[in-house]
Amino acid sequence: MKQNLVAEQRVMEEVKKAIAEGIDIDPAGIKAESSLMKDLGAESLDFLDINYRLEQTFGIKMARRTVIDHMEELFGEESAIDAEGKLTGKAAEVLGMRYDGYSAHIRAGMDMDELPVMVTVASIAEGVTSLLDTLPENCENCGAKNWALQEETLIACGGCGEPAAFTSGDDLIEEWLKQIQESKKIF
Numbered sequence: 001m002k003q004n005l006v007a008e009q010r011v012m013e014e015v016k017k018a019i020a021e022g023i024d025i026d027p028a029g030i031k032a033e034s035s036l037m038k039d040l041g042a043e044s045l046d047f048l049d050i051n052y053r054l055e056q057t058f059g060i061k062m063a064r065r066t067v068i069d070h071m072e073e074l075f076g077e078e079s080a081i082d083a084e085g086k087l088t089g090k091a092a093e094v095l096g097m098r099y100d101g102y103s104a105h106i107r108a109g110m111d112m113d114e115l116p117v118m119v120t121v122a123s124i125a126e127g128v129t130s131l132l133d134t135l136p137e138n139c140e141n142c143g144a145k146n147w148a149l150q151e152e153t154l155i156a157c158g159g160c161g162e163p164a165a166f167t168s169g170d171d172l173i174e175e176w177l178k179q180i181q182e183s184k185k186i187f
């Protein structure tokens with residue numbers, strides 16, 4: 001369900017902080033639309049660091065694998081990236097739906113190396129928000145419907161104190177892809 005304990009603005013602040021600490025840059029230079037790799041100089045390993053910080057801050061599990069990885073797993077090898085390392089038309093269609101704001105950049109035949117450039121501060125914040133919005137109605141431990149904030153960004157049960165069990169990033173991507181496939185029959 002859509003949670004309302006952690007405000008979107010707070011998510012954005014924490015994402016900027018995690019990025020600043022993860023890449024070791026001045027937070028003042030980080031904008032919502034900044035591309036982590038292109039504008040902020042992030043390298044692949046920095047993403048692990050940033051994800052880890054966000055997991056600690058919000059009690060969530062960020063996706064370990066990309067949407068591309070999940071498409072290949074669900075719909076078969078070369079369903080997303082062809083033998084030449086280019087994005088397939090079907091994968092471009094799916095990514096276009098997922099990354100609405102960047103769909104102008106996403107096209108069939110683009111090199112897979114270009115894809116990480118599209119990860120922005122805003123897209124990470126959206127990812128965190130979507131995970132927080134998997135908050136269950138009731139506590140899985142005691143059944144209470146009484147979520148409360150712990151340490152400003154961690155949602156826990158006001159009854160038994162158990163941290164909220166959010167859907168993991170990888171499970172959320174998989175669920176989303178299955179829904180898309182069900183309704184649009186792309187693959």
Ligand SMILES: [Zn+2]
Nearest residue numbers: 139142157160
């Ligand atoms: Zn509880």
